[in-house]
Amino acid sequence: MELSQLHLVLLLISSIHSAHTEERPKPTVTIKPAQHVFRGETVTLRCDIYSEGVTSWSYSWYKDGSFSVFSYQQEHTLRSVTESDAGKYTCRGSETEGSRWSQKSDAVTLRVSAPRAVLSVSPLNWLTEGDPVTLICEVHSFSTGWTFSWFTLTVSADHYDLLSDSSRGAGGNYTVSSAALKHTGVYACRAEREKPVYKTQQSNTQLLWVSGVCPPVSLIVSPSRTQHFTSASLSLSCEDQSNSTGWRVRRYTDDGRLEDCSSLRRGSQTGSTCTFSSTITSHTGVYWCESESGEKHHPVNITVHSGVILESPVHPVTEGDHLILCCLYRHTTPANLRADFCKDGSLIQNQTTETTITTVSKSHEGFYYCKHPTRGESPKSWISVRGVSDEHSLFHSESQISVLSILSSVLAACPYLLVTVMLIFRCCRMRGKTAE
Known part of the structure; x- marks a missing residue:
């Protein structure tokens, strides 16, 4: 074939391809109100095809590359969308009164999320x-x-x-x-x-x-520690020096439940005392004393564990005090284990039956736990440290109030004392003149 003839053939093929392409328009997909929507919203998919000489199209919708058609409408509405509606959507059209088909549109991605x-x-x-x-x-x-x-x-x-x-x-x-x-x-x-x-x-x-510096009511825990073994008895009591009635023990759990002691399995409330006959791990939570009017005082984080536990104080430690921590395991005699003691993930003492902080400061506040190479690791307990000034602030304020009360009483009595002294002095002078 001569070059001129070959050139004519190529031109013919090109023109046929161009005509074929022009006859197959490409649809456009739009998503309203947006391509990224919230779960529960209503979304509308629309397929638009622009082609001269075609007045009516039939539509087919596809999702995620599937060949299955899920809608034949130009607009398809998804109501109350969920994450399962997310994906890539395409459409194509066929001439209603003819034989022409459009191309398949470009895929448009719908994203559905639930803001939390x-x-x-x-x-x-x-x-x-x-x-x-x-x-x-x-x-x-x-x-x-x-x-x-x-x-x-x-x-x-x-x-x-x-x-x-x-x-x-x-x-x-x-x-x-x-x-x-x-x-x-x-x-x-x-x-x-x-x-x-x-x-x-x-x-x-x-x-x-x-935690109050001097709370009006205290939550007394027996045995007096924050971590406890399973299958043991446990008592929590609200003690108020002025009035022990009207207080109840309540707790909050890690899964977001707020409960009365009496509603807990194996738990009972008698007056202001909550008693567990046999502890289980689900008794873990934060317990506090609550009055009938809704006042909440003295929260304590109680952990019930079946393995190794840390013996740590229930109440905040005062700056300057001694702090002794022990690692306990129920199935050994004695219960104290030689273990590593850690604070906030860092080792503070290794292979000892107890660790002692001779002079507590605010820097010692944190999460403490112990771990044994074969028995396992205890849960973490938060140890709170309060300042000496906090502990004595109430005493100082009460002392100041007492001094002020005495001074005010003396000052109030001064006029009367002065008058009394003057009368006594005058009587003495009168007696002296009479004697003369």
């Missing part, structure tokens, strides 16, 4: 009266356009009470500059936005517990 409010605490969940604390509510991957509401969890664990000053959480932070005993409780948050409209469910819960 996540609550965290800074710096710590464990506080002493006067400490600052901030609750932080965030919606990950969707950082802007949210407003926040703040709640406390009631004992029923099914009801959230909106905090009266929850408007402070508009920026995602709820800050308490000086924690008080009344701030002990279980907190949650929720986020909302207007465009697109969405309201998250309640977040995870966070427990704040505030």
Whole structure:
């Protein structure tokens, strides 16, 4: 074949291909309101085909490369979408009154997610009266356009009470500059936005517990330690020097439940005392004393464990005091183990039956645990340290009040004392003149 003839053939093939391509238009897929939506929203898929001379098309929709058609409408609506609706969508069309087909459109990806409010605490969940604390509510991957509401969890664990000053959480932070005993409780948050409209469910819960310098009621734990063996008896009692009635023991668990002692398996409440006849691991939680009016005092983190436990104090340790920690195992005699002692993940003493801190300071506050090479590792216990000034602040204030009371009494009595002295002096002078 001559070059001229070959050139003509190539031109003919090219023109046929061009004509064929022009006869098969390519559809365009659009997704409204957006390609990334929230779970529960309504989404509309639309297929548009632009071609001269064709007035009517029939449509076919495909998902994730499947050959199965799931809709024949130009617009297909997905109501109350879930993550299963996410994927890549394509469409194509056929001429209603003809034989032409369009090409398949480019794939358009729909993403569906469920924004979740996540609550965290800074710096710590464990506080002493006067400490600052901030609750932080965030919606990950969707950082802007949210407003926040703040709640406390009631004992029923099914009801959230909106905090009266929850408007402070508009920026995602709820800050308490000086924690008080009344701030002990279980907190949650929720986020909302207007465009697109969405309201998250309640977040995870966070427990704040505030230890009082001189709380009006104390939670007495017997045996007096925070960690306990399974299948043992355990007693928790609310003791108030002025009035021991009206207090109940309640607890909060890691899975977000808030409960009365009497509702717990093998637990019973008699007056202000909660008793477990035989402890089980599900008894682990934070326990506190609560009054009939809702006051919460003296929270204690109780852990029930079947293996090695750490013997640590129930109450905060005062700066300057001695602190002794022991590692215990029920199935040995004696119960003390030679073990490694750790604080916040770092080894502080190895292969000893106990570790002693002779002079406690605020720097000793943290998570402590022990581990034995064959018996295993104990749970972690938080040891809180309070300052000497905190412990004696109430004594000083009471002393000041007593001194002020005495001074005010003396000052109030001074006019009367002065008058009495003057009368006695005058009587003496009169008697002297009479004697003369």
